[in-house]
Amino acid sequence: MADRMAFFTTPRRPRERRAPQERLGDWNEVYREGALLPVVSTQAGRCMDCGLPFCHHACPLGNVIPDWNTLVAHRDWGAAASRLLATNNFPEFTGRLCPAPCESACVLAIDGEAVTIKNVELAIADRAWEDGYDRPQPPERMTGLRVAVVGSGPAGLAAAQQLTRAGHTTTVYERADRIGGLLRYGIPPFRLEKHRLDRRIGQMAAEGTRFRTRVAVGRDVSADDLRARHDAMVVAIGATACRDLPVAGRRLPGVYQAITYLTLANRVDEGDCPASPVSAEGRSVVIVGGGDTAADCLGTALRQRATAVTQFDINPRPPDRRAPGQPWPVHPKVYRVTTSHEEAGGSAAEPRVFAAVTVGFEAGADGRLAAVRFAEARPGDRSPRPGTERTVPAELALLALGFNGPGRRSGLARQLGLAADRQGRLVRDEGFAARADGVFVAGDAGRGQSLIVWAIAEGRAVAAAVDGYLRGATDLPAPIAPSDGPLTV
Numbered sequence: 001m002a003d004r005m006a007f008f009t010t011p012r013r014p015r016e017r018r019a020p021q022e023r024l025g026d027w028n029e030v031y032r033e034g035a036l037l038p039v040v041s042t043q044a045g046r047c048m049d050c051g052l053p054f055c056h057h058a059c060p061l062g063n064v065i066p067d068w069n070t071l072v073a074h075r076d077w078g079a080a081a082s083r084l085l086a087t088n089n090f091p092e093f094t095g096r097l098c099p100a101p102c103e104s105a106c107v108l109a110i111d112g113e114a115v116t117i118k119n120v121e122l123a124i125a126d127r128a129w130e131d132g133y134d135r136p137q138p139p140e141r142m143t144g145l146r147v148a149v150v151g152s153g154p155a156g157l158a159a160a161q162q163l164t165r166a167g168h169t170t171t172v173y174e175r176a177d178r179i180g181g182l183l184r185y186g187i188p189p190f191r192l193e194k195h196r197l198d199r200r201i202g203q204m205a206a207e208g209t210r211f212r213t214r215v216a217v218g219r220d221v222s223a224d225d226l227r228a229r230h231d232a233m234v235v236a237i238g239a240t241a242c243r244d245l246p247v248a249g250r251r252l253p254g255v256y257q258a259i260t261y262l263t264l265a266n267r268v269d270e271g272d273c274p275a276s277p278v279s280a281e282g283r284s285v286v287i288v289g290g291g292d293t294a295a296d297c298l299g300t301a302l303r304q305r306a307t308a309v310t311q312f313d314i315n316p317r318p319p320d321r322r323a324p325g326q327p328w329p330v331h332p333k334v335y336r337v338t339t340s341h342e343e344a345g346g347s348a349a350e351p352r353v354f355a356a357v358t359v360g361f362e363a364g365a366d367g368r369l370a371a372v373r374f375a376e377a378r379p380g381d382r383s384p385r386p387g388t389e390r391t392v393p394a395e396l397a398l399l400a401l402g403f404n405g406p407g408r409r410s411g412l413a414r415q416l417g418l419a420a421d422r423q424g425r426l427v428r429d430e431g432f433a434a435r436a437d438g439v440f441v442a443g444d445a446g447r448g449q450s451l452i453v454w455a456i457a458e459g460r461a462v463a464a465a466v467d468g469y470l471r472g473a474t475d476l477p478a479p480i481a482p483s484d485g486p487l488t489v
């Protein structure tokens, strides 16, 4: 610790964001460039280097947070990078996108303000790239064994990087035209600029990972054939089956799944088309859902110049502070103003209607969506409370209701004889192994809809399982087991 009393004398200072009006004029990341480094060492110095660091236990990757806080407080960026990269393949993604369960579990958060752990992680990650600490690590010798990784989201990429570095000839197969999974086509550029993803993929290619895009395994190539041509296979195909809303008018033109909308907006950013065919520009928009995906739709619609945006969250408004049933160190459900909500005007101009259940979509004279009908959701079964129905005008409605595993109709799962559970997740044992010999399941495909940090942890752990299967033993780290979950009470 640089200053033993810093936790007491130094207030928490999070990373500065650009003004909402400025942000809405472009698609760049919301943070102010260069604002982090001048404050981050002092902020890292707030860490108490706890004997029992709950921050570390709350992180699925097992990031050794107190160590790198101390190193950053002393401005030893090289050692901090090596400590961080030892447990996290992609800290530039988690440093930007993780909801930071570590901060909820920080001992300082018991009755004060947590260390800005996520900002410290990001500062180390960005410095590591700039100063050349995060460089390609090609294997010293090859094993001669071949592994296929199906799916190129954070789980597949983390697995592939670990397996390549361990000397296995690893090929990533991706059905989309670009690598990255939801990092590429789900999360908008204002939360993750895509050149950061390209830089990481470039590093992986330099290490020897091979990438094959536009290959839907189970359709373009048979999963059995692919398995037969490799010594092992990792299935990291995400949870891409969207939940639907079977209410009247669902099929009206103007009602879309959120992921369709976000993918198209990301394609504009990639330069594939000048404007999105499903744009919010000049339209009033309703977003149905209350999570990350809904917030990303909001930020996207505002940048596309929607005339009005309303968001229906079926849950009641969460409390401002931890409820008694969600004590420290669990990651609590509290009222949050995301950067997108800030851009909509913050809590003073709240676009969210809480405890609102959507009951139908109504067409206008042209047969297209004109309004969304909703009602107050009853506590408990969340059914519409009689007599509370209202409508809100909408020319575009976006369904952000979550995902149900990879989908029961996945050709890949059928061809390999993989079983799915009731939630549509692919079944694996405690060693990530599926029923088919040499086939392993990782990421949202096995866990269900989750977080990037869990996907990276799954990717690292499945790589250890595959390495052990191929060589009889492994020294790769396995930070989690499939049955591990977030801290609960």
Ligand SMILES: Cc1cc2nc3c(=O)[nH]c(=O)nc-3n(C[C@H](O)[C@H](O)[C@H](O)COP(=O)(O)OP(=O)(O)OC[C@H]3O[C@@H](n4cnc5c(N)ncnc54)[C@H](O)[C@@H]3O)c2cc1C
Pocket (backbone or CB within 6 Å): 097, 098, 099, 150, 151, 152, 153, 154, 155, 156, 157, 173, 174, 175, 176, 180, 181, 182, 183, 186, 187, 215, 216, 217, 218, 236, 237, 238, 239, 240, 259, 262, 292, 293, 296, 412, 442, 443, 444, 445, 449, 450, 451, 452, 453, 455
């Ligand atoms: C809009 C949105 C915003 C989010 N924001 C956050 C956030 O801020 N923070 C956070 O921590 N998490 C966030 N998440 C969740 C996070 O993105 C996921 O948990 C994570 O990407 C899962 O990683 P994965 O590798 O398991 O799957 P994915 O990222 O879904 O990747 C799976 C890949 O497999 C490919 N694939 C599928 N089937 C086949 C096949 N048969 N053949 C070849 N390829 C195939 C898909 O095309 C896809 O590229 C968000 C999710 C969404 C949808």
Ligand code: SF4
Pocket (backbone or CB within 6 Å): 046, 047, 048, 049, 050, 053, 054, 055, 056, 065, 066, 069, 105, 106, 107, 108, 115, 117
């Ligand atoms: S819990 Fe908070 S104060 Fe304690 S080691 Fe972790 S970051 Fe530092």
